Amino acid sequence: MIHPTNSDKTQLDALISHGMSYRQTNNNLSESYKEQRQSFLLKRLQLQAQIILIAGLTLIAFFLWVNSQLEGKIYAFKIGLVVELFTLICWGLCKTSIGRRYPDLIFLSLCWSVTCVVQIDIALLFNNLEPRSHIWTLMFITQATIIPVQWWMHLISQIGTILCYLTLYIVYNPILKNPLAFYIEQGLYLFWTCIICVFSVYLYERLRKKEFYASKAMELAQHKSERLLLNILPEMIAEQLKQQPATIADNFLEVTVLFADIVGFTELSSHTSPAELVELLNTIFCLFDQLAERHGVEKIKTIGDAYMAVAGLPNQSNNHAPAIADMALDMQNAVATFNEENNQSFSIRIGISTGPVVAGVIGLKKFAYDLWGDTVNIASRMESHGIAGSIQVCEVTYQLLKDKYLLDKRGLIKVKGKGEMMTYILKGINLKT
Structure with missing residues (x-):
């Protein structure tokens, strides 16, 4: 032979x-x-x-x-x-x-x-x-x-x-x-x-x-x-980029964007070795990636200890708000389980917003699929102005979730660049419905 x-x-x-x-x-x-x-x-x-x-x-x-x-x-x-x-x-x-x-x-x-x-x-x-x-x-x-x-x-x-x-x-x-x-x-x-x-x-x-x-x-x-490309871009965008390597930009009238931040992670970095810190973050984000795949949510990127995802694109769907809500609730459970198994005390702060966005790929090198628009900014503000361990949503998202989920009215909060906004805290699924 x-x-x-x-x-x-x-x-x-x-x-x-x-x-x-x-x-x-x-x-x-x-x-x-x-x-x-x-x-x-x-x-x-x-x-x-x-x-x-x-x-x-x-x-x-x-x-x-x-x-x-x-x-x-x-x-x-x-x-x-x-x-x-x-x-x-x-x-x-x-x-x-x-x-x-x-x-x-x-x-x-x-x-x-x-x-x-x-x-x-x-x-x-x-x-x-x-x-x-x-x-x-x-x-x-x-x-x-x-x-x-x-x-x-x-x-x-x-x-x-x-x-x-x-x-x-x-x-x-x-x-x-x-x-x-x-x-x-x-x-x-x-x-x-x-x-x-x-x-x-x-x-x-x-x-x-x-x-x-x-x-x-x-x-x-x-x-x-192909596998590496699909880890960077959604499948539809990857195929489009291979066939026509040019700037890709699409308008989506309604999607739901999620921002999540691990509370206390920055303080932990001051007295933890870099290798251990990265290992902890990688474990948590891998759990989030699995949840995104399970709920049909598209992961956009991570920035430090922040995690960004969206539902409703590039494949448009009318179920984008519930998909993000389910993922957010599962993210809370995943962090709680992680804390028990690893003797940690992390909590996660999540912000959700619904509305139009522009999505696409720009640049020639190290390109990535990203989102732009007020909906993205509001989701980021919902997270940064939120409460540790809670899921804060805007008024538009509340209207899409109120019939099937339990939400508490938090009230008006001052949002940079937007003035006062009515916000709500997502508690869980309404079992009665």
Whole structure:
């Protein structure tokens, strides 16, 4: 078996996703290559059988034409009929479960039906054991060009043909009709034909396997790039950006935006190591990411210990406010569970606002999907002017949630740039409705 080169292994190893070892991936690729080669082998065996049938008919017609005696015509017809029958059987087996399970045996049977069977028939009918090297050479070259895989099968078929001839020679012990130099010449031609055929198959299969691994490495690289792109941008925006790499900006008449901030995290950073701090933040934000995916919410970005998400874009939905409300309540529960498991005392302050936004991708480098508009600013103010451990929503969001959720009126608060605004605190789901 030919293994991938070190560069192929290094490239594949670098492309393996988290949690999957190189050995598992390499085994999967090897199995995939074997399946592909098996399918290729079966198709080519059927093609070879068809070619042999057509070639056999031409040879039968030729020998019937050149033989003037009736007995010679009958012998030629019998030999040709036996070879054609063997070939037909091999062709039929290629289409059955036996052929799919044992294609190697079909390969050898096709070869020996032309080489060994002809030699045996002629020996039985005429007691003539002159080596039919021209038939052998034609068969070996045919298989090397049509089925250039599994070089060891080609070698076995060639050795089997020669052993068959030597066995018949020992049994019949005929008198040689030509000078010794003739047989040496024929032997040398046959030897180098076999060597060249086997070596060419070996080189072709080696090249084919390298191409297969390179193709799979390219597919894995594309898959990884696609996964990384989808971690940065929504799927719809990523597809749009790939097809037309230009500024993307869309207006959305009504979406719901969420801002969340971890209370007390800044104070914790003063007496916690950077590595531990980042690990804690990463754990919490990973929980939030899972909640966003569960509720069909689009994560926009994180800024320090703040988390921003939106519902209702890029795929527009009429259920954007409830989706954000459910996520906000689950975020509170997730932080509470995290505190119990990690002996922490974090609380989360969340602000929610509903209204129109502009969303898109700008810039040439390190681009990201972002939102702009008053709705974003109000959501940010709802969070920054909120109460630790609570979810504060604006009037518009309240009107969308009041029938199915429990909300307490907080009252008017002064919001920078907006004046006084009526706000509400989201408490939970109204179980009565």
